[in-house]
Each structure stands twice: as C-alpha cells, then as structure tokens.
Amino acid sequence: MMLPIPTPITTSNLFECAEAFLSSSSIDEMLSITHHAKQQLDEGKLSFSFNKPVLPIELVQFPVKPELMAPRNMPKRKLNTSEGIAAFFHAIAHIEFVAISLAWDLLYRFRDLPLEFYQDWLIIADEEAQHFELLNIHLLKTGYLYGDFPAHGGLWDHAIDTADDLLARLALVPRCMEARGLDVTPAMIDKFKGLEDNDSVALLTRILTDEVGHVERGSFWYKFVCQQQGIDPNSNYQDILLRYYKGKKPKGPFNRELRIIAGFSHAELDWLEH
Numbered sequence: 001m002m003l004p005i006p007t008p009i010t011t012s013n014l015f016e017c018a019e020a021f022l023s024s025s026s027i028d029e030m031l032s033i034t035h036h037a038k039q040q041l042d043e044g045k046l047s048f049s050f051n052k053p054v055l056p057i058e059l060v061q062f063p064v065k066p067e068l069m070a071p072r073n074m075p076k077r078k079l080n081t082s083e084g085i086a087a088f089f090h091a092i093a094h095i096e097f098v099a100i101s102l103a104w105d106l107l108y109r110f111r112d113l114p115l116e117f118y119q120d121w122l123i124i125a126d127e128e129a130q131h132f133e134l135l136n137i138h139l140l141k142t143g144y145l146y147g148d149f150p151a152h153g154g155l156w157d158h159a160i161d162t163a164d165d166l167l168a169r170l171a172l173v174p175r176c177m178e179a180r181g182l183d184v185t186p187a188m189i190d191k192f193k194g195l196e197d198n199d200s201v202a203l204l205t206r207i208l209t210d211e212v213g214h215v216e217r218g219s220f221w222y223k224f225v226c227q228q229q230g231i232d233p234n235s236n237y238q239d240i241l242l243r244y245y246k247g248k249k250p251k252g253p254f255n256r257e258l259r260i261i262a263g264f265s266h267a268e269l270d271w272l273e274h
C-alpha cells in the first residue's frame with residue numbers, strides 16, 4: 001500500500017507550525033515542518049500571532065516506531081559489537097528525536113514571553129532535528145534505521161508532568177534532562193576515541209557543543225522567569241527538583257566546567273553534589 005505523501009506546510013505562523021508538528025506522527029513531516037519554520041525565521045517571514053486555544057499535551061503525537069519500552073526492560077548492550085554500537089546510536093537518535101518535540105512543545109504551550117524566547121526554542125528545535133538527521137545517517141552506515149530497536153519510553157514524561165508549569169519545565173527539561181548529556185557525553189567521546197572511531201567522535205562532539213548552548217538557553221529563560229515572578233532561582237531550583245524526584249537529587253557526577261558555561265551557578269552545583 002502506498003502511504004499518502006504529506007502536503008508540505010506553507011504557513012509562516014510559528015504556532016500553526018508548532019501545532020502541525022505536535023499533531024503529526026510522520027518523521028519526515030515533523031522534520032520538514034521544523035526546517036520550514038526555521039527558514040521562515042531566517043528570512044524574516046515568521047509571524048508570532050496566535051488566536052487558537054492550545055492543544056492539550058495528551059494530543060501530542062509520536063511516530064508508531066520505535067516501539068517504546070520502560071527503561072528497565074531495555075536490552076543492555078555494550079560497545080564491543082557492531083549491533084551494540086548501532087543500539088547506542090539508536091538510543092541517542094531517540095533522545096534527539098524527542099528533544100525536537102520538547103523544544104516545539106515548550107514554545108507552543110507557554111505564551112506571553114518575549115519574542116526571543118520563541119526564536120531561541122525554534123532554533124533549538126532545528127538543531128535537534130539536525131542532530132537526529134546526522135545520527136540517522138550515522139546509523140544507516142551500520143545497517144540500521146531509526147525504529148529498528150526499541151526505545152526509552154519515559155523521555156516525554158517530564159513534558160506531560162510540567163505542561164502547566166513553565167518554571168518546572170525549564171528546571172526539569174533543559175536543566176536536568178539535557179544537562180545530563182553534558183555530564184555523560186565527554187566520557188562517551190573518550191570511548192570512541194579509544195576505538196579510533198573518528199566519525200563517532202566528530203558527531204558526538206558536535207552534538208555536545210550544541211547541547212551546552214541549549215542548556216544555557218534553558219538557564220537564561222529559567223532565571224528570566226524567576227526574576228519576572230520575584231522568585232529566588234537557586235532555592236526554587238532545589239524545591240522543584242526535590243518535589244519532582246520525591247526528596248531525592250539527580251544522580252551525578254556532574255560536569256561542573258560545562259554546566260557553569262551552560263548557566264548553572266556554583267551554588268546550584270554545590271547543592272547537587274552534596
């Protein structure tokens with residue numbers, strides 16, 4: 001059976017693009033909407049007016065493949081087989097794919113912020129789409145495609161849990177989930193250096209550099225909203241994390257150097273570490 005070819009999106013309204021993206025379950029369509037919106041921004045054609053109600057987060061769609069699994073049921077794979085390496089890059093591709101949706105959802109769901117907020121998260125959505133595409137090409141070289149392995153089913157949970165709370169969204173998505181990438185990616189890069197796999201080293205290095213920027217934007221907007229609401233960013237960050245993780249702190253070790261560049265304060269890092 002021939003699958004219908006999606007009609008290319010033509011709107012230059014950011015929120016119409018966001019709604020089309022979040023309602024789609026076609027990977028190709030989601031990527032093309034993202035690049036289209038970014039191109040509209042680059043050409044100065046993007047409009048930011050919105051006059052429709054926000055879709056409930058429960059209506060956000062995802063592709064039928066990969067099959068989503070609870071993390072504890074995911075098969076453990078090591079980097080000493082080609083299938084293990086493919087499974088590793090598939091897991092990263094999935095993180096990047098969900099990251100596109102996370103950036104779109106952030107700019108779609110939370111309104112009345114400065115124009116730069118929407119521009120920043122669209123630029124980030126587009127970078128996440130590029131990361132996903134690069135990883136998909138990389139995966140193809142190993143003989144696999146995105147969707148060939150099961151994937152972590154919990155990455156969207158933080159978005160659902162923070163759909164009504166911008167500060168919690170910023171604290172938990174860019175400043176916890178994405179920030180974790182800054183802690184763990186340098187060691188992964190070293191592993192591929194050890195395997196003399198220069199393509200993987202270059203790809204992971206490119207992603208890490210961009211991710212520092214994403215977390216930095218997360219920190220910037222987190223602090224901006226705290227200031228707007230007259231809230232202390234340090235104590236509020238602690239409160240949000242302790243509430244969300246039921247009294248526990250996220251696991252370290254933390255990459256202090258990269259997290260500082262990404263807008264963490266020494267006080268926040270001291271608290272996370274002790």
Ligand SMILES: [Fe+2]
Nearest residue numbers: 096099128131
């Ligand atoms: Fe990314």
Ligand SMILES: [Fe+2]
Nearest residue numbers: 099178211214
């Ligand atoms: Fe990111």
